[in-house]
Amino acid sequence: MTVMQTTPAATGRANPADICSAPPRRHPRPDGQDRYTISEVVAFTGLTAHTLRWYERIGLMPHVDRSHTGQRRYSNRDLDWLEFVNKLRLTGMPVADMVRYAELVREGESTYADRQELLESTRRDVLARIAELHDTLAVLDRKISFYATER
Amino acid sequence: MTVMQTTPAATGRANPADICSAPPRRHPRPDGQDRYTISEVVAFTGLTAHTLRWYERIGLMPHVDRSHTGQRRYSNRDLDWLEFVNKLRLTGMPVADMVRYAELVREGESTYADRQELLESTRRDVLARIAELHDTLAVLDRKISFYATER
DNA sequence: GCCTTGCCTGGAGTGCACTCCAAGGCCATA
DNA sequence: TATGGCCTTGGAGTGCACTCCAGGCAAGGC
Numbered sequence: 001m002t003v004m005q006t007t008p009a010a011t012g013r014a015n016p017a018d019i020c021s022a023p024p025r026r027h028p029r030p031d032g033q034d035r036y037t038i039s040e041v042v043a044f045t046g047l048t049a050h051t052l053r054w055y056e057r058i059g060l061m062p063h064v065d066r067s068h069t070g071q072r073r074y075s076n077r078d079l080d081w082l083e084f085v086n087k088l089r090l091t092g093m094p095v096a097d098m099v100r101y102a103e104l105v106r107e108g109e110s111t112y113a114d115r116q117e118l119l120e121s122t123r124r125d126v127l128a129r130i131a132e133l134h135d136t137l138a139v140l141d142r143k144i145s146f147y148a149t150e151r
Numbered sequence: 152m153t154v155m156q157t158t159p160a161a162t163g164r165a166n167p168a169d170i171c172s173a174p175p176r177r178h179p180r181p182d183g184q185d186r187y188t189i190s191e192v193v194a195f196t197g198l199t200a201h202t203l204r205w206y207e208r209i210g211l212m213p214h215v216d217r218s219h220t221g222q223r224r225y226s227n228r229d230l231d232w233l234e235f236v237n238k239l240r241l242t243g244m245p246v247a248d249m250v251r252y253a254e255l256v257r258e259g260e261s262t263y264a265d266r267q268e269l270l271e272s273t274r275r276d277v278l279a280r281i282a283e284l285h286d287t288l289a290v291l292d293r294k295i296s297f298y299a300t301e302r
Numbered sequence: 303g304c305c306t307t308g309c310c311t312g313g314a315g316t317g318c319a320c321t322c323c324a325a326g327g328c329c330a331t332a
Numbered sequence: 333t334a335t336g337g338c339c340t341t342g343g344a345g346t347g348c349a350c351t352c353c354a355g356g357c358a359a360g361g362c
Binding site for chain 1: 235238239241242260263264266267270271273274277278280281283284285286287288290291292294295298299301302
């Protein structure tokens, strides 16, 4: 199980107002015009509207801004957060743990150490998962080539 | 019941009657003495007894041999199958798909092509999953190094 | 004989992560 | 004015993969 080239990491410097380091992705609209409806966010993230509301209810999504009629208006920063959450989800992290991380973020800079620790533990899980998958790949390849030669 | 001492045991070459290519792992006991109780299999696979019985009920585990009193006696081949199933499980394959594969195996050699196809599709999923995890790793590394330098 | 341990069964229950429902508000266009 | 589209809510429902339960059988030790 050959393990991975670790990425050179943090090239992007953090926006001082940002919760964490800046993601390398463009937003659909520039800051200032970033008041997306829920259906725009659905189109952009691939999550359902149900799931977006549910994330908010359980505290995984911080207080989303509202229009004067009470409809949600998501910002670019909300989009960044959702993208990150999605990545965590893909690692298999339970939603409860993501909520825990969200709570740490809400508590401010004093939780940097805890957050780092949490992410490092997640990182170890991801590496283990990748190794497992490489292992599985070897088994699959063996079986596939058996079927390929046997017929 | 005495559980587990991993004996060096049988060189697991491919039994000609075997369903597929041979796994590279040693069995706890050589062929001929391979009549494991359910609790031995629990210790060996890490699955629970409940899960083992459930796998059998839903058709994921082929007909396990029984003692004269009706208790399950697992063979080395059963262990191999469980190990493979466990690998498939780790890929995130739904149980229903694994049952489908088990059915193909039961149907015999005529299903080689179908089985190959199924495994190749699984293989593609695994590769995609690995790529996703690498992506996530990059994000984690960026955030971790942010937290590391920021305090 | 009795107790403990290990195992058996069908069916019900659990936890997670959504997913949907019913009832209703707001607003633009016809 | 009405029709349709998009949005709101709390709470109930769903699907998956187990996980547990009640009641019972068989074997070995005291």
